[in-house]
Amino acid sequence: MRKGLLDILKGKFLVGADAAPKNWLFLLFASFLAAMMISSSHQADKKVHEISQLNExxxxxxSEFVKNRRxxxxxxLESSLKNEVVAKGLRPSTNPPQKIIVKTEN
Structure with a gap:
């Protein structure tokens, strides 16, 4: 057990003649997967920041829409309109409006 652990720590499994190519291929594959995982994590973080910025x-x-609607x-409002037209020289009528009825002959 101790000899096997020392061989792994010294890296003899990478330079041995019998299984070295298999071990190198596995390490390359594991490194590729780790790089893909890191890249995917960075892309996800970038999307989260973009979504946060868009929500802001x-x-x-x-809030600008609500302010403009208000x-x-x-x-x-009628009072605002009255103030605007008074500045232009118009004023409210003193006599009430009358209904006009038009009779048509058939």
Whole structure:
């Protein structure tokens, strides 16, 4: 057991004549898998950061939309319209509106 452990630590399994090519192929394969795993992890992290940034942008745009909608509702109020048209010289009518009825002859 001790001799086998020392052989592994010294790397004799990589230079031995009988099984060295198999061991080298396995190490290359394991290294390739490790590199793929690291690459996949980095890509996933990049996607998470991109999603977070897009969520922040959506929140900012939503708050801007709500603000603009509130401002529009304020502008559509009758009191706001009265103030705007008074500045242009218009004023509300003093007599109430009358209904016009048109009779058609058949």
């Amino acid at each position: 942008e959506v929140r900012a745009l939503r 401002d529009l509702q304020q502008l559509k």
